[in-house]
Amino acid sequence: RLNQEPSREQTTAPPSVNPRRHTCTYIFTQKDYENAIKYYSEALDLNPSNAIYYSNRSLAYLRTECYGYALADATKALEIDKNYIKGYYRRATSNMALGKFKAALKDYETVVRVRPNDKDARMKYQECNKIVKQKAFERAIASDETKKSVVDSLDIENMTIEDDYVGPKLEDGKVTLKFMQEMMEWFKDQKKLHRKCAYQILVQVKDVLSKLPSLVEITLKETEKITICGDTHGQYYDLLNIFKLNGLPSETNPYLFNGDFVDRGSFSLEVILTLFGFKLLYPDDFHLLRGNHETDNMNQMYGFEGEVKAKYTAQMFQLFSEVFQWLPLAQCINNKVLVMHGGLFSEDGVTLEDLRKIDRNRQPPDSGPMCDLLWSDPQPQNGRSISKRGVSCQFGPDVTERFLEQNKLDFIVRSHEVKAEGYEVTHSGKCVTVFSAPNYCDQMGNKGAYIHLRGSDLKPEFHQFTAVQGSVHPQQYMLYMLHKEAFNDYSLASLWQQGANTTLRSTSIICFGCHDN
Numbered sequence: 001r002l003n004q005e006p007s008r009e010q011t012t013a014p015p016s017v018n019p020r021r022h023t024c025t026y027i028f029t030q031k032d033y034e035n036a037i038k039y040y041s042e043a044l045d046l047n048p049s050n051a052i053y054y055s056n057r058s059l060a061y062l063r064t065e066c067y068g069y070a071l072a073d074a075t076k077a078l079e080i081d082k083n084y085i086k087g088y089y090r091r092a093t094s095n096m097a098l099g100k101f102k103a104a105l106k107d108y109e110t111v112v113r114v115r116p117n118d119k120d121a122r123m124k125y126q127e128c129n130k131i132v133k134q135k136a137f138e139r140a141i142a143s144d145e146t147k148k149s150v151v152d153s154l155d156i157e158n159m160t161i162e163d164d165y166v167g168p169k170l171e172d173g174k175v176t177l178k179f180m181q182e183m184m185e186w187f188k189d190q191k192k193l194h195r196k197c198a199y200q201i202l203v204q205v206k207d208v209l210s211k212l213p214s215l216v217e218i219t220l221k222e223t224e225k226i227t228i229c230g231d232t233h234g235q236y237y238d239l240l241n242i243f244k245l246n247g248l249p250s251e252t253n254p255y256l257f258n259g260d261f262v263d264r265g266s267f268s269l270e271v272i273l274t275l276f277g278f279k280l281l282y283p284d285d286f287h288l289l290r291g292n293h294e295t296d297n298m299n300q301m302y303g304f305e306g307e308v309k310a311k312y313t314a315q316m317f318q319l320f321s322e323v324f325q326w327l328p329l330a331q332c333i334n335n336k337v338l339v340m341h342g343g344l345f346s347e348d349g350v351t352l353e354d355l356r357k358i359d360r361n362r363q364p365p366d367s368g369p370m371c372d373l374l375w376s377d378p379q380p381q382n383g384r385s386i387s388k389r390g391v392s393c394q395f396g397p398d399v400t401e402r403f404l405e406q407n408k409l410d411f412i413v414r415s416h417e418v419k420a421e422g423y424e425v426t427h428s429g430k431c432v433t434v435f436s437a438p439n440y441c442d443q444m445g446n447k448g449a450y451i452h453l454r455g456s457d458l459k460p461e462f463h464q465f466t467a468v469q470g471s472v473h474p475q476q477y478m479l480y481m482l483h484k485e486a487f488n489d490y491s492l493a494s495l496w497q498q499g500a501n502t503t504l505r506s507t508s509i510i511c512f513g514c515h516d517n
């Protein structure tokens, strides 16, 4: 059905797509950009006052989604030559990607002023201006009324399930194993769960998550083991494969999914509803932690909001947003292993007690422990550096060592970065990365992995797996997002049918690669 040959009609881009806009760059390989970064870095070693090298490297960083580095390079180019227009362009693009729209607008203003006839610049200025105004509007409304939960405005009892719906239903309003099995099969056939069932799951899981502390602490007995999975990013068929390889979740087969369930892949809803379903079925033996993608900003930019709106409604996305805010931020196993999505902190001295006290029911702040838990990355050299992503920091082996010592821990497990082997052990075995989205975005060629941790020895045991062949290009949803304005009411189904050879063109300011997890 979805992988059939596209009809002739469907392979031509809709007339509203502007053919002059550049094609999206993910057709270039990540390697090309990495090589470009190396090339310009070497050139800058020889000639550190060349604005063009900085500007060109900034572009390569943008393409590999190192927005922090991209911003630094664009800024540097402008320091060297304040009349270098491309520098303003690059800085604006970096700021857009970082969600700093006001800063971006200022630079687009400069470009438009200097180049009044540059249509592309004017378009970007207008898009950015629109976002700034919209954000201001949203802030005005938000402060107008005290934030009400979507749950209060739902009348789930009165939602009727039409007679022609033959899909899975909760049993007496409860998630059962039978329901889970039926739902996973249903999703496998790319069918939609009835909205009533989706709302039932969301309302119930919000209640369960909101009762958990920000730092969840569990104890594994000698004979018990837990499976820790990293990013899944809407790759539903690969999630099913994990269950096939490692067994379905159960009271005797506990799991911990370490954030970034949504965005990027086409099946974020299927992934998250499956995970939430298991959380309801096995609340004490199935664990979920928040990732940097369980946030509004990321969901707006990387697909999940669009997916929920396309498959259900904006109101349902609001409810997802509320639920995500209740996801715990870290989990400690046997007082020895600390798991979080991103990593350690911008400052020394953070204790487990500090983590317990985090008031997490919010969008993450720009800095501080909550931000760091979701966003930071390890680095090989000692100390801390500015983040390549432009959010939080990078921390070295000495930082890890001090943190573990102070908190009497053995090692940390984190996710957040794609790794060729699906996992990576760094900082002398004290910092473990696990990533569970194989062939990430259908282009990275990486393996996925999960970890077994046994109560008896708490030594990580790695299991690798490769991507399953899905019938739908995982990034097609991304394409849909990028082009949704151009498409207007083009149905998603017809978009999917266009297959991987689609000739869509980018209308987005931000071009997406696959390095930001």
Ligand SMILES: *[C@@H]1O[C@H](CO)[C@@H](O)[C@H](O)[C@H]1NC(C)=O
Residues within 6 Å of the ligand: 052, 053, 056
């Ligand atoms: C910088 O990139 C532009 C394309 O954006 C290219 O035309 C130019 O040759 C590059 N400059 C250098 C010095 O590599």
Ligand SMILES: *[C@@H]1O[C@H](CO)[C@@H](O)[C@H](O)[C@H]1NC(C)=O
Residues within 6 Å of the ligand: 155, 157, 158
């Ligand atoms: C369902 O709708 C009816 C009619 O609109 C209303 O009278 C009733 O109170 C509703 N039931 C619930 C549980 O809200």
Ligand SMILES: [Mn+2]
Residues within 6 Å of the ligand: 260, 291, 292, 293, 341, 415, 416, 417, 516, 517
């Ligand atoms: Mn991440």
